[in-house]
Amino acid sequence: MRAIHFLKNIEKFSAIELSDKVEQGFPFAAYLDFQYETGFSRTDMAGFLGVSVHYLKVKAINDKLTKHASERLFKLNEVWVFGLTCFNGNKKDFNQWPHTSLAPLHGRIPLQLLTNFIGMEEVRQLLGRIQHVCIHDLEPY
Numbered sequence: 196m197r198a199i200h201f202l203k204n205i206e207k208f209s210a211i212e213l214s215d216k217v218e219q220g221f222p223f224a225a226y227l228d229f230q231y232e233t234g235f236s237r238t239d240m241a242g243f244l245g246v247s248v249h250y251l252k253v254k255a256i257n258d259k260l261t262k263h264a265s266e267r268l269f270k271l272n273e274v275w276v277f278g279l280t281c282f283n284g285n286k287k288d289f290n291q292w293p294h295t296s297l298a299p300l301h302g303r304i305p306l307q308l309l310t311n312f313i314g315m316e317e318v319r320q321l322l323g324r325i326q327h328v329c330i331h332d333l334e335p336y
């Protein structure tokens with residue numbers, strides 16, 4: 196899983212190195228592996244990355260994503276890794292969560308908010324609140 200490995204280890208890069216990687220475009224394989232790991236559909240991923248489904252269909256494994264799509268994949272990966280942490284690494288439960296209608300999102304599902312940075316941040320903040328509640332529920336009296 197070269198791309199997930201690449202994305203999971205992204206913190207080893209300095210901000211300058213990461214900026215350069217975004218400018219160059221992440222490997223298309225990073226998208227493929229992220230999609231595989233998360234189970235998101237190609238249509239969902241196209242919306243998240245701000246590209247067409249056709250763009251994702253015609254790319255070759257050795258191609259690069261655009262700068263714009265690379266930035267979005269980076270942010271989406273941050274949200275996904277944080278969410279997975281909030282769900283104690285339970286990928287099955289966390290992968291179902293973004294498909295759930297939630298009151299704090301006014302009945303919307305998290306997937307609907309992952310198409311722009313503001314929505315991604317809202318989902319990340321909601322995950323932080325979930326994590327905070329879970330941590331406090333586990334604290335001894």
